[in-house]
Amino acid sequence: ELKVEQNPLFLSMQEGKNYTIYCNYSTTSDRLYWYRQDPGKSLESLFVLLSNGAVKQEGRLMASLDTKARLSTLHITAAVHDLSATYFCAVFFYGGATNKLIFGTGTLLAVQP
Amino acid sequence: DTGVSQDPRHKITKRGQNVTFRCDPISEHNRLYWYRQTLGQGPEFLTYFQNEAQLEKSRLLSDRFSAERPKGSFSTLEIQRTEQGDSAMYLCASRRGGRSYGYTFGSGTRLTVV
Numbered sequence: 001e002l003k004v005e006q007n008p009l010f011l012s013m014q015e016g017k018n019y020t021i022y023c024n025y026s027t028t029s030d031r032l033y034w035y036r037q038d039p040g041k042s043l044e045s046l047f048v049l050l051s052n053g054a055v056k057q058e059g060r061l062m063a064s065l066d067t068k069a070r071l072s073t074l075h076i077t078a079a080v081h082d083l084s085a086t087y088f089c090a091v092f093f094y095g096g097a098t099n100k101l102i103f104g105t106g107t108l109l110a111v112q113p
Numbered sequence: 114d115t116g117v118s119q120d121p122r123h124k125i126t127k128r129g130q131n132v133t134f135r136c137d138p139i140s141e142h143n144r145l146y147w148y149r150q151t152l153g154q155g156p157e158f159l160t161y162f163q164n165e166a167q168l169e170k171s172r173l174l175s176d177r178f179s180a181e182r183p184k185g186s187f188s189t190l191e192i193q194r195t196e197q198g199d200s201a202m203y204l205c206a207s208r209r210g211g212r213s214y215g216y217t218f219g220s221g222t223r224l225t226v227v
Contacts, residue, residue, distance in 0.1 A: 033215065033216065042218045042221050043156070045215050045216070045217070088155050088156075097169075098169035099161070101158070102158065103156045106153075106154070106155050
């Protein structure tokens with residue numbers, strides 16, 4: 001069974017600080033996605049990582065993928081309050097005729113002034 | 114690109130009633146997915162369509178759940194004899210075939226069973 005685990009589950013940060021969210025998964029995959037979700041809202045796509053060693057950056061967020069270690073990271077630089085949200089990683093699972101995203105447990109990020 | 118549309122946005126129903134949700138994917142997207150998300154959890158996969166063919170149905174979907182995608186366009190998800198445990202956000206996503214294309218999620222339908 002494919003499992004996707006994120007840690008931490010909850011992260012309280014001060015503005016201006018740096019931190020990293022980790023996403024570990026249990027089976028082979030070469031595609032990983034990061035999403036942001038605000039309370040009561042749907043999922044906003046942040047990054048699509050398509051190969052081992054892929055690194056993408058947008059503003060204060062940077063995501064990377066190590067398919068050999070089955071690990072992705074989402075690094076936050078100099079956090080600001082607007083980044084407060086829940087962040088999900090999702091691993092692409094391909095099973096012959098079918099495919100799907102398997103989501104992690106989510107990390108609730110609260111950036112304090 | 115008008116996005117993925119879901120209707121209704123909110124649905125409150127009494128236990129035992131049937132409900133149906135609709136998803137209109139982005140027109141050129143041939144792949145469509147349904148997910149369910151409960152409070153504090155990540156979305157859980159329910160079912161997958163490629164064009165009109167339903168290629169996978171999660172074991173989370175009991176016999177009370179059925180999904181269709183006639184003509185490979187919009188999709189419906191029906192829940193019969195709703196139970197309180199069905200209360201959740203139901204999310205629809207679509208994408209094109211091909212490795213580099215991402216998934217676009219709709220705004221979801223929030224179901225409350227009372």
